[in-house]
Amino acid sequence: MRADNKKFIVAMIMLAIVELLRFFDRTLLFHSAPMGILQNYTFAKILLGIYMIVIMLLFAIMLTKTDMAYQKDMRYLIAFISVFALPMFANLNYFGTMDVVALIIGMIMIGIVCIEKYWIIMPVMSLAMGIICPMSLVTVAALIFALLFYEYIRTKKKQFIAYAIVNILLSLLGLAVSRKMGYFTTDSMYALSLKKFLFVCLLMIPYAIIAIKMMMAILNRAGKKSAYICLFTAGLPAILVYGLLADYSRVIFYGFIYYLFALAVLLIKQDQIVLVVYEEIRERIRARLPFMGLVIAYPFIVMCFWVSGPLELFAETFVGL
């Protein structure tokens, strides 16, 4: 790995440690799990540690696999992902949830997509993910399915469509197992009120506009649109399902994480259409903002104060929020 990327990863590790200190509440609430040990406080801490290690390894792989011309952009994307990924499962409401396990497995699978090796272990991982975290069907499994379908369209290798279908079927099997065993719940947490969520949506409108413009530009230029349509729409189930369940923190988390990881993988794959559109959008943002870093810092405000919980609690009375 290049020296500047090594320094970046070291800085990310230090940031992760500081974020753990900032956001970790040292409290485990009840969350449904297939095994009692997954709800043990010490084991939950170990899982959180593994999650942090896996995410750093994935970031290192993403940087290594990115073309030289886009290294800086990948660092921005990684920093953007970390704004959501690092604090989310340390704070009170989401520490100890099975999402951590799903994401550990999911990130390993994303890493496999990036390095284009060890595909064979993907079905096993899909089954494990589905059994431990049935809700991963609409979150991480949807992303892996979309990425595998994209690989099929890109490489025309039928094994990827097989992997994609097996991934979804095994996730469904995991859901069925969890219902049969009686531990399935949506495990919804109500950390963010509807009013606050609507206000967050208002604050995040610029990102929605950028995302939609990017998608439309890609679709306009693409010959075979199916892979892109699949990638764009596979992120919606998590948003819709958790929106209906009123778990708005997860809506924000998965809404951003899904599309950021998808964009990162497309950059690594050097998808020419995506690269051209990405550069256009990047330059338009650069022309408007004094620093690109603000794109990353802005949603972190919401994560710090609302999604990951305030450090003090008083009456919430700003326009009734």
Add this chain to the structure above:
Amino acid sequence: MMDKKTEIRNIMLSNIIFCFAIAVCTYQGVVRSYNSTMLALSYRYGFTSRSLLGSIYHLLNDILPINMMDYSVVLVFAVIVTACFYALLFYFMYFALKRCQEEYFKPLVFILFLLNVVTVATFTSSYNFFRVDLFMMAVAIISAIVMIKDKAVWMMLPISCIGVMFHQGFVFMYFNIALVLLICRFFDGDKKAKIKYGVVFALTFAICSGLFLWFELFSRTNGAAIINDVLADARAVSLDGHYHSTLLQHEVLGVDLAEDEWEWHKMNIMQMGFFVVLSLPWIWIAIDFFKGIFKGVNSRADKIKYFFVAAGALTMLPDYLLKIDYGRWVMSTIAYYAIVIVSLVAMGDLFICKRLLETYEKYKSKSWSLLLFVYPIMFIPFNDVDIDGFMQQLSAWLNGIVGFFSF
């Protein structure tokens, strides 16, 4: 390449949206008892400390056709005043950008963004919402604008006096900004200018010091006679009538609280240790910046001038050593360096401009530099006795293990 006017417009718009998001996320719709109880103090009881704000409020109560001595009105007043303060803060940003040469824009914008983010978060959050520090910082910003414009410099005297009248702690917390900028103008000016700035400096320093001594040592003489009236007002302007009794004991009755504060000092020491360690990236960059300045300076006059710029925050030392509101001291330390550096850039101090640009370019090229945008957000808002919620959390955890302080 964008023209300067468009670039400033984009910067201001980004800044306002960013600060609006912070304000929404940190506002909690309550004026704490300490901050509302200040309104009960007034000059109708004599020329006493911290009474300017209360006097203005009582005057408005007398003039306006609404009963201001009610908590709900206090809250509305606090929102209006805070909004006005942010307008002043943004005007300072706009004013500095207009004066700055375009090649030095980026580092200046970075400092201004940082200042705005920290300030808006701190003065919107519950601990410091409508705190008198807001008025002191407003006075400091106005002083900076006067010094940058370099017109009617004599106004530094009444402006600084107003700062002391808001809170005598102004002499340690925000007065350094006015004094250091006067020193910089003194060293940069010709003989006639040196006399002008020297006289303004001497008069301002002497009169404000005199005011401080009056407020601190002599102004609290008739506390027992007025306490009931003050209490009645304090109950009226505070949420559910819960006023801050410690404040009134100290300010009206002259009770010395130092003996009771040793355990808080121990907590401060622990929190400051954590804060310094976690702020090392920023401290490192600041030290590097000043090292470059002293290495590049040749003349003795410039060495002395920049020494005052670097060391000006040391006026905070008595507060750090004797008082316990470390959140406020950290806020004012950050404000000092940000406002002074921005002012010097706006004043066209080429040496500072060039050094700032060099530092900016050096760290911007690092692969991890973009994380510097994210990092400060974890520390805001600053509180009062606790530096911030993050340090409070860390010190509570460590104290649970070592038992350093007893609460």
